Amino acid sequence: MSRVLDLYNYLHTIPELGMQERKTSAFLADQLENAGYIVTRNINNATGVMGIYDTGITGPTLALRADMDALGHMINGSLCARHSCGHDAHSSMVLTAAENLMQSHALKKGKLKILFQPAEELGTGAISLLEGGALDDVDMVLGLHLRPKSEVPLGQATPAMYHAASQRLKAVVHGTRAHGARPHLGVNAIEAASLAIMSVATIRMDPNISYSIKPTQFDCNSGVTNAIPDEATIIWDVRAEQNDIMTNLLTKAKQAIENTSLSMGAAADVSWYNLVPAAVYTDDAIALYTEAIEAVLGKKGICDPGKTAGGEDFHNFILQKPQIHAGYFGLGCDLEPGLHHPDMHFNTTALATGTAILEYAAKKYLG
């Protein structure tokens, strides 16, 4: 059995939810230390781990990042953690690459940082590493993710996965309460909220760039059904391929909600939260990963860059530190039935492939 498979098999048995990756992070930190890295645990008072190897020779700093958390699923009525997003695979590939790079003395210049981040699924892990200073001196950060079979088959990898930006938009619409027999004395919050939803649905953006804005929650319950309700809360799920499209979309939505509410004599409080920014990669990182994939899988192993409306909190690194060069590859592994499905499974022979791609890229950059 290979080292990467052993690591994977172990991590797979100890799935832990975001910010609670205690066993996982302790194990990864111990292994990094054994391999010769200077390890920092509990970054920013959370479960994040950083291992540093400094060649002592002038050169850039490269960070390889993997996420550690599992997902919570309701299975037979009880909540349990499962690695249905493959973060156990990501951590085992990055750790194996880190070990191999040390053993083979392949790094000739600069610094290598191994980053194990918590809580990707919660959207708070990358920010926790940023706040802990783990990205402060980084020149390039590289990430990776398993891809579903429908996107990238086994034996192939894509040098860039373009995740969309996603965010939640929330509006609290305030009307005026009245008796059901006297609707003219009130302002119905449901009617104002309905107008707001229709108005938001007519927002037009450049159709060549993918975006969407959908109401996903509507709560209006005054306690009785024979009164005109005075407060309704609506939440939209907002996605956009690019960060500036997201900003424009939110600005237009706020304008639409506020003005439709006003048109009825209602008022709206509009806010947004849970930002996951869109992917922004640099050409040098894409070229680096392309070369690495070709070296490991051959020319036929290179898949075109993939687009997904799914989000990845990795992109907070670039949003907060735009000077960092970033790359992110997607690994084909015949993953089915889909990411986040409680029965997600994949061909584990791809773990060795992913490890080799990471090693190649690091050697090329710091060799």
Added chain:
Amino acid sequence: MSNVLTHYNYLHAIPEPGLQEFKTAAYLAAKLEAAGYAVTRHIGGATGIVGIYDSGLPGPVLGIRADMDALTHIIEGKPVQRHTCGHDAHCAMLLTAAEEIIAENSIKKGKLKIIFQPAEEIGVGAKIMLGAGVINDIDILLGMHIRPIQECRSGQIIEAMYYSSSCTIKAVIKGIPAHGARPHLGINAIDGAIAAITAVNAIHMNPVVACSAKCTRFLCDSGVTNAIPAHAAITFDIRAQFNDTMKELKEKVIRAIHAGAATVGATVESLETPTELPAAELDPEITKILGEIIVESFGKEALCPPFTTPGGEDFFWYTSKLPPLESWIYRFGGGCRTRTSSS
């Protein structure tokens, strides 16, 4: 000396919630029997009472109805029954009138039916009495209610109270769930519900007839905010001054809900009317007679003209179910609402 205050004081002390008017019904039944009525208890398996006095001579059947139930209030954290709608007063007045009519031997023809119904407040009492066939042979039905000071002062009587029709429609809109990143693979139940509400808001009715239909509750929570929700529950409060207006409005609302949901490919998984009260349908001839009686008994000053309220009264289930008859003798409906006088 009238018994009305004695009856009232007794009934006022034993308030009972709808369908649990056990003591109240027992008291009223015993007094009716003592007065000479043939009494039937537990109408339709519930607490309703009917007392019949048959003159033995041909003639119309007159029904007079009072309601027995009290309201439940939360007082200092505990549920407490109170006669805050005056049903104790209605029962005391009807029982006393029933006693006095027999004592004075004033019935010369036809039949008198005294009806004490349960559960007016929860809207089921009249339906139970109807289901048991209580009004099948009735030609004229009379009811009454005490009124607030703003509508009618002590010493005054309104000859006809026009209650409005009201109804609640609850619809569950069904779509197809999908991930928030793949809205094209699902059908958003919120979109369907909004289309339904918009379609309801676009209903046009005759503007000279009072009516309204408003969405008053909207619940959609799939548990997460990053997924296309598959179910949304919307409730409408619908009111109309007349029953035919309500019928037209209700049909249009139901059609709008179905068609609105269909615009996005959603369906109406369920549609129910948890509460429904018909509007008052009063016979103008009876109203005229009641007006004359009021003037005769209490003077011209006492008479107040017909009054319209957006409130509801389950009495009008009776009139909505009475078959229309042609002969003037068999006119149906009628309602006198009086404010009690302490004199």
